[in-house]
Amino acid sequence: MASEITMGLAAFKSMMDIVGGMFALKSETEKNTAVLELQRRIFEAQSLYSTAVSRISELEQKVVSMETWACEKERYELKAVAAGRFAYVLKADMQGSEEPHQICASCYQKGVKSILQSKRTEVGRYRMLFCPDCNTELNLTVAV
Template identity: 30%
Template sequence: MDITAVQAMMGSLKAATDISKALFDLKTTAEVQSKVIDIQRALLAAQSSALEATNAQFSLQERVRELESQLKNFEDWVQQEQRYGLANPWRGPAQVYALKKEHANGEEPHFLCTNCFHNRKRVILNPLTKDGWVHMVCPACKSDVTTGFRGVGAPKYAEDCVREG
């Protein structure tokens, strides 16, 4: 809660209390009406300060929820990241992220786009034949990995992606 808003609210309530005490000492109707108006002003100021403090608290709660969600997403990604290893299953410099056997949990082997992986996204590459050669294409970022082969077979686990030399 915003300390300034709470202090303003307390100050307004104290002013309203002081004014109401002063009402008992007044003798004329005009003086009473003037003090009633002062009380109303003080109460409105207190109400406004209370509303500001409530809004500030709501904003802080929303920010905490946002940060908790970001933290959970980060923790989830760290777990996901550990499931994959950087692999080079074809000729040349082409690299992909491949699922590790120990983290497969029954999931079939597959290759992920390195570009998307570095952006904390898990996007499976799709094989596409161009000019007789197989390319692995990312459906998200359109990255194109040339395999250097006319046929690549099924994806392998990271441990099985050892290049022959």
């Protein structure tokens, strides 16, 4: 980001140098060449400005996303859902009208809220929780 600003300022300085030097030019050819160079530098500066604006927008979106996740992740706590198997569980005081649920510990660490889904396997009839995003499976119990 700082390099784009530095390059933009350098482009602006060179444009000002060209404009300042245009007064000393005598022939039309020299003036036309200087105008073309100035136009090229203006286009270059506009391109750098556009890139910087785009990057700023990306960074602002990233900050908003990080702030949103910081608030959201405070609603969960790490708990054992079975022996040796962990998930982030919605805190009781944060539930409100939302159904109780667990989110994937692996996805949580990556800043993603992925609600674990329940399923039973046909082989052995194990009850499991699985993450639809990263395919993590937590074997919970043996069905009776």
